[in-house]
Amino acid sequence: MASDEHDERGFFGERPLPTIKRAATQEKPHYLGHRDRLRERFSTAGGETLADYELLELLLFRLIPRSDTKPVAKALLARFGTLAEVLGAPAHLLQEVKGIGPSVALDLKIVAAAARRLARGEISRREVLSSWNQVLDYCRASMAFEAREQFRILFLDKKNVLIADEVQQTGTVDHTPVYPREVIKRALELSATAIILVHNHPSGDPTPSRADIDMTRTIIDTAKPLGIAVHDHIIIGKNGLASMKGLLLI
Structure with a gap:
């Protein structure tokens, strides 16, 4: 008869159960709640109630999805002055602001072009x-x-x-x-x-x-x-x- 030391039932039965390490629950970045609140303000009260930096933040939410965009928005306004001046700034100057790369600068220029097209629509055929x-x-x-x-x-x-x-x-x-x-x-x-x-x-x-x-x-x-x-x-x-x-x- 095989000895107990060769009994695999006893072998597995006597081994301590492996410790299961639970993945640490990661806290959501603080800016996610801020984004939700800002979107809600825009949804309920409209853009007229928001400051320039807040409207710029809303734009940057989509362009920079995994980062706190408030410092970037404020840095852009500190450099150029107003939201209109940010959108009107050349792409190469936008990229001199920390957090703004070529893709984001291009997207901001697309928004600026759309704004101009909208303004032109106000006077076309009138x-x-x-x-x-x-x-x-x-x-x-x-x-x-x-x-x-x-x-x-x-x-x-x-x-x-x-x-x-x-x-x-x-x-x-x-x-x-x-x-x-x-x-x-x-x-x-x-x-x-x-x-x-x-x-x-x-x-x-x-x-x-x-x-x-x-x-x-x-x-x-x-x-x-x-x-x-x-x-x-x-x-x-x-x-x-x-x-x-x-x-x-x-």
């Missing part, structure tokens, strides 16, 4: 002069935070409905070459009967320069004999905007 505030909002969203000067033209039909919106020239930080003959040529190609001139001052100050005024008057004098009206020349800056017509300069 009588522009009766929607003047929307026109100003659109111009500001499109140009206020550009790092270089742009010269934009809004082309209107005989009912003052927007036909086209085009950036005709892009220049340096403080100068854009504008050619009145090219402005009028394009208006004639589009059968526009009125135009609104727009350009930005990257310095932030929208005050028209002497060169701005002289150039505008030259375009007006060239356009008038051809039946094309120049309704206004709007200058956009980070610190506001200026209407040459409102300032009685044209």
